[in-house]
Amino acid sequence: MEAVHTIRREADGALLAGMRVIDGTSEWRRAPLYAVVHLRSGSAVLETGQTTFTLQAPVLLFFTPYQEYTFHGGFSGSHLSFHGDFYCIEKHRHEVACNGVLFNNIYTPPFVPLDEEQAASADKYLTLLRESITSKDDLAREDLVIAHLKILLIIATRVKSRQIEETLTQLPPDAGPRLAEFHQLLEAHFREWKKPAAYAAAMHITLKALSRLTGKYLSKTPSALIAERVVQEAKRALHFSHLSVKEIAAALGYDDPLYLSRVFRKQTGVSPREFRQQVGVTILV
Numbered sequence: 001m002e003a004v005h006t007i008r009r010e011a012d013g014a015l016l017a018g019m020r021v022i023d024g025t026s027e028w029r030r031a032p033l034y035a036v037v038h039l040r041s042g043s044a045v046l047e048t049g050q051t052t053f054t055l056q057a058p059v060l061l062f063f064t065p066y067q068e069y070t071f072h073g074g075f076s077g078s079h080l081s082f083h084g085d086f087y088c089i090e091k092h093r094h095e096v097a098c099n100g101v102l103f104n105n106i107y108t109p110p111f112v113p114l115d116e117e118q119a120a121s122a123d124k125y126l127t128l129l130r131e132s133i134t135s136k137d138d139l140a141r142e143d144l145v146i147a148h149l150k151i152l153l154i155i156a157t158r159v160k161s162r163q164i165e166e167t168l169t170q171l172p173p174d175a176g177p178r179l180a181e182f183h184q185l186l187e188a189h190f191r192e193w194k195k196p197a198a199y200a201a202a203m204h205i206t207l208k209a210l211s212r213l214t215g216k217y218l219s220k221t222p223s224a225l226i227a228e229r230v231v232q233e234a235k236r237a238l239h240f241s242h243l244s245v246k247e248i249a250a251a252l253g254y255d256d257p258l259y260l261s262r263v264f265r266k267q268t269g270v271s272p273r274e275f276r277q278q279v280g281v282t283i284l285v
Helices: 116-134 141-170 175-189 196-203 207-218 222-240 245-251 257-268 272-279
Strands: 005-008 015-023 034-048 051-056 059-063 070-072 075-082 111-113
Touching: 005 116, 005 141, 015 116, 015 141, 034 116, 034 141, 051 059, 051 111, 075 116, 111 141, 116 141, 175 196, 175 207, 175 222, 196 207, 196 222, 207 222, 222 245, 222 257, 222 272, 245 257, 245 272, 257 272
Parallel strands: none
Antiparallel strands: 005 015, 015 075, 034 051, 034 059, 034 070, 034 075, 059 111
16 A cells, blocks of 8 residues: 655665545555554445444544455545554553554454544644655654654544443443453453353353354454454564564464464465564564
């Protein structure tokens, strides 16, 4: 996905950050970049994996490297992308707690609907981002882009955190505790429990009931959630460690690293080694 306006690494010309105008005719393909999509006006159908959402602007959307997503409809907006080498959301987690809320959150949809005031704030900082990226003055150019990006992520994280809390309070009395229980079990056991039946048994419900629960409230099957959680952890290990694919597979409960590779490729479109090569390795301190 080639951005109209870009910041590139001087050494090799690799894309670090970019921004482009989008509409219903834009093309979409997976890339080794984080992305913030702003639908400013109109409506769109978002397809991500096997899940489909109908969106009404204004809305912000957040995607991780090699995540699959496409849009269809009559809309206009912007697409901001950045490499982990340019801005690492995990390294700056104490400043901007967006990881697990905006990005890498398999339990909520990847978007944040905005009210009029929130939309005005998003427009303001996206405009500043675009002006900074397109500036011909190289003095502190990247620092300015990162500063505006941080503020945009802080605003969106606050909004989405409130929206998540409101959604939880609106769930039926029987659904909230069940979803929380499944969430806790998945976080605790995704390394060893790869079959949905294990979670259903631990929750003392049928597999059919578990599938209805996740389908209705998370728009995903239990199998999809398990696979996403495994791949999410594999991505983290590939990006933030020098562990081999074999070592990562073993840590995630796979005796055969080829099996992890198949699951990983199905989710991302690339192999674990390709992912590491393109996304890079960042060691957190």
